[in-house]
Amino acid sequence: MDAHRNAFYEQTPNGEVAAERVAFGTSGHRGRAMERTFNAAHIWAITQAVVDYRGKAGYKGPLFLGLDTHALSRPAWECALQVLAANKVAVHIEKGQGYTATPLVSHAILQHNANSDVPRADGLIITPSHNPPEDGGIKYNPSHGGPADTDATGWIEARANEYLGRIDEVARVSLEEALAHATEFDFTELYVSNLPQVIDIQAIERAGLMLGADPMGGTALPVWQAIMMRYAISVEVVNATVDESFAFMPPDHDGKTRMDCSSPAAMANLLEIKDRFDIAFGNDPDADRHGIVDANGLMNPNHFLAVCVDYLLSHRPHWPSSGDGALKIGKTLVSSSMIDRVVAAHGRELYEVPVGFKWFVEGLHEGYLGFGGEESAGASLLTRDGKPWSTDKDGIVLCLLAAEILAVTGKTPSAYYQELTERLGTPHYKRVDTACSAEEKAAFKKLSAESITAKTLAGDAITAVLVKAPGNGAAIGGVKVTTESGWFAARPSGTESLYKVYAESFKSEAHLNELIESAQALLSDVLTP
Template sequence: MHPRAGQRARPEDLVDVDALIRSYSERRPDPADPAQRVSFGTSGHRGSSFDGAFNEDHIAAITQAIVEYRATQGVTGAILIGRDTHALSEPAWRTTLEVLAGNGVDALVDSRDAFTPTPAVSHAILKLNRQAPGRTDGIVITPSHNPPRDGGFKYNPPSGGPAGSDATSAIAKRANELLANGLSGVRRIPFERAVAAAGRYDFLGEYVDDLPSILDLDAVRRGKVKIGADPLGGASVGYWGEIADRHGLDLTVVNTTVDPRWAFMPLDTDGKIRMDCSSPAAMANLIEIMRGPATYDIATGNDADADRHGIVTADSGLMNPNHYLAVAVDYLFRRREQWGAKVAVGKTLVSSSMIDRVAADLGRGLLETPVGFKYFVPGLLDGSIGFGGEESAGASFLREDGSVWTTDKDGILLALLAAEIMGTSGKSPSEHYAALAAKHGAPAYARLDAPATREQKARLGALSPKDVAADVLAGEPITQVLTRAPGNDEPIGGLKVVTQNAWFAARPSGTEDVYKIYAESFLGEDHLRQVQDEARGVVSEALQG
C-alpha cells in the first residue's frame, strides 16, 4: 500500500498532457521491440505514447487493419466511434477518422461532439443492426480505468461486444505488418475533410431514453431514492444529468470535472492515479461523502469509459464487486419473470463462488467462462444467459422482456440497478448481501501477484490438469483441477484448483513479469491465507514439472 493511497494527487503526480500529446504525434514506435508492437489484450490495445506503445502510427495501422478485416467479414455499413476523456483519446479519434475516411468507410460520431461511453456504443451497434443485420460495428477509444498517461483502442464487431481472439489476432497481425512497412498501405485524408464526411448519431439520447426497457425506474421514483453519481471525470459525465432530467430521478452528479490529468483523483493503492471505481483508495472522495450526513441513499462511480461500476452504501461503504454481482444475480432472477426458467447466470471463473451458491439456490444454470466479457456475448445475444458479470466490476443483463440490451459491460446500468434494488425493497445492496452471506456463508476473497519469468508465464498458460500433483489444498481434498472453463470448454490460460469450501486460480499477467493468484475461502481469512500460501507451492511445482 502506497503511503499516500486514498489521498488527493499532488502536482508532481500529474501527467504533462502537452508532452504526452506531442509524443503521440512525434514518436515513431520500433516494430522490432515487442513492447512497441500492437497487442490486443482482453480489452484492446493499450499503452502510453511516452513508451512508444500508443502513438499515431499504432492507431493508423490498427484502423487500416480494421477496415480490411471488416471487409473480409462482409461488414459494409457505418462504423460507430466512441471515445473517453483520456488525453490520448482525442488525437487517436482524429487519426481514426482520417483513416476511415481515407478508405471510404462511413463513420458515425457523437451528435453533440462529446464523449461516448462503451455501453452506449454497444447499445447503438445492436440497435442499428436490428434494422440492417450485420452491417454496423464500432471502435471505442479508451484504456478504461488506466492512468492518465495511457491510451486504449477497442474494436466491437456487429455482435456489439468485445471482439473475439480470432478478430483481434488478425487485426494485430496486419497492424504490425503495416508498422514494419512504415505504414505503406495506410490510406488517410486530412482531419477537416474526414470529420466533415462523418455522420452523426445521438448516442446519449438513444441510450438514456431506452433505460425504462431494462430498469424499473418507477420503483426508484416511488422509493424516493437519492442517488449521488460520480463519473470520475469519465465519459459518463454528460449522461448522468440527462438520466436525472429525462426520468425524474433524485440524482445529483457529485463531480462534473473533466481533467485529462485527473488532478481531483485520490491515488490508488500503488500510488498511481487510476480511475478504478472498485478500489477504495481511488473512490475515497465518494466514500467520504457517504460518511457524512445522509445526503444520498446510494452513491455510484464509473471508470473512464463507464463499463465498470462502483457501489457505495451508507451502511458499508464501497461494496466488494463480487458481493454486488451476487446481489444483482439474486435480485434480477427473482424479479425478471419474463426471462424464463431456462435462462442461466454467466460468471468468470475468478469471480466469487457466492454466485455459484446463489445460482444453485435460484435453480439456475451457471455458465462459468475464462476471463473476458467476450465470452458472454453469444448468451446475451440469444437470451440464454440473463446476466454476465466479471469480478472486476463489469456486467450487463437482459431487458425486462428477455431481449439483449448490451453485449459489453455497462457500468451505468449496474449503478442504476442499485437504486432500483433500494427502491423496491427499502434495503441497500449491502444489506441484501448480508442476508446472502447469512444464508450461504461469508467468503473471504483476495488477489495477489507472484513473480514469474516470461518462460514461466508461458508454461503456466499451457498447463494441463495432470501437471498438478497435489490432491489436498489447505486441509481439504481437491475436487477439481481446471485448465479449461466448464461453461464453454475454452482454455483459461492458467489453472483453477477447487475444494468444497475454497479455490484458487492462477493466470499469467499480460503486461508484467508476474502471475496473478485469485483465491477464496468460505472458512475465513486464516484459511484464505493458507490457500494462498499453498497455491504458490502448487503452481511452482506444476511449472517445474
C-alpha cells in the same frame, strides 16, 4: 499533458521492435505515446486493419466511433476518423463531437443491427478504461456489439503490424474532410430513452431516492445529466469536472492516478460524502465499470455481483426460467463462488468462463445468458423481457440496478448481501501476486488436470482440477483447483514477471491464508522445470 500529445504525433514506433508493435490484449491495444506504444502510426495502422476486417466480414453499415476523456483519446479519435473517411466508411460520431461511453456504443450497434434488413454495423472505442491519464487505448467491437474475440483481434493485430511497417500506404484525409464525412448521431438520447427496457425506472422514481453519481471525469457525465433531465430521479453529480490530467483524483493505493471505481482509495472523494445519499456510485472514464457506495462504504465487486444475480432471478418474471430456454448466469472463474451458490439456490445453470468479458458476448447477444459479470466490476444483462441490451460492460446500468434493488426491496445492496451470507455462508476472498520466471510462465501453458497430483488442498479433499472453463470449454490459461469449502485459481500475468493467485474460503480468513500458502506450494512443485 501537452508533452504526451506531442509525442503521440512526433514519436514513430519501430515495427521491428516487439514492444512497439500493435498488441491486442483482453481490452484492445493500450500504450503510452512517450514509450512509442500508442502513437498516431498505431491508430492509423489499426484503423486500416479494421477497415480490411470489415471487408472480410462483409460489414457495409456504419461504424460507431466513440472516445473517452483521456488526453490521447481525442487525437487518436481524429486519426481513426481520418482513415475511416479516406476508406469511404460511413462513420457515426456523438452529436456535437462529444464523448461516448463504451456501453452507449455497444447499445447503438445492437439497436442498428436488430433490423435484419440493414447492412451490419460495428464500432471502435478510443479508451484505456481506468488507466492513468497518460495512457491511450483503442478497442474494436464487431457486429455483435461486444469486445472482439481472439480470432478477430489476432487478425487485426497481424494486419495492423504489416501496415506499421509501411505506414505511408495507409490512406488518410484532412481532419476537416473527415469531420464533414462523419454523421453526428445522438448516442446518449438513444441509450437514455431506452433505459426503462432494462431497469425499472418507475420503481426508482416512486421511491424518491437521493442518488449520488461520480463520473470520475469520464463519459458517464453527459449520461447522468440526460437521465436527470428525462426522468423524475434525484441524482446529484458530485463532480462535473472533465480534466484530461484528472488532477481532482485521489491517488490510488500505489500512489498512481487511476480512475478505478472499484478501488476505495480512488473513490475517496465520493466515500467522504456518502451519507448525503441513499445510494451512490462511480464510473470509470469509459463507463464500462461500476462502483457501488451505500452506508457501509464501497461494496466489494464480488458481493455486488452476487446481489445482482439473486435480485434479477427473483425480479425478472419475463426471463425464461425453465426448459431449454432457461437463462443461464455467467461469471468468470475467478469471481466469487457465492455467485455459484446463489445460482444453485434458484435452480438455475451457471456458465463459468475464463477471465475476460469477451466470453459473455455470445450468450448476451444470443439471449441465453441473462447476466454476465466479472470480479473487476464489469457486467451487463438482458432487458427486462430477455433481449440484448449491451454486449459490452455497462457500468451505468449496473449503478441504476443498485438503485432499483434499494427502491424495490428497501434494502441497500450491502444489507442485501449480508442476508445472502446468512443463508448461503460467508466467503473470504483474496488475490495475491507471486514472482514468476519466464520458464514458470511457459510451464503454465503446459498444465493439464493430470499435472496436479495432490489429493488435498488446505486440509480438504480436492473435488476438481480445471484447465478449461466449465461453461464454454475454453482454456483458462492457468489452473483452478476446488474443494467443498474453497478454491484457488492461478494464471500468469501477460505483462509482468508474476502469476496471480485468486483464492476463496467459506471457512475463515485463516483458512483463506492457508489456501493461498497451499496453492503457492503446489504451484512451485508443478511449475518447476
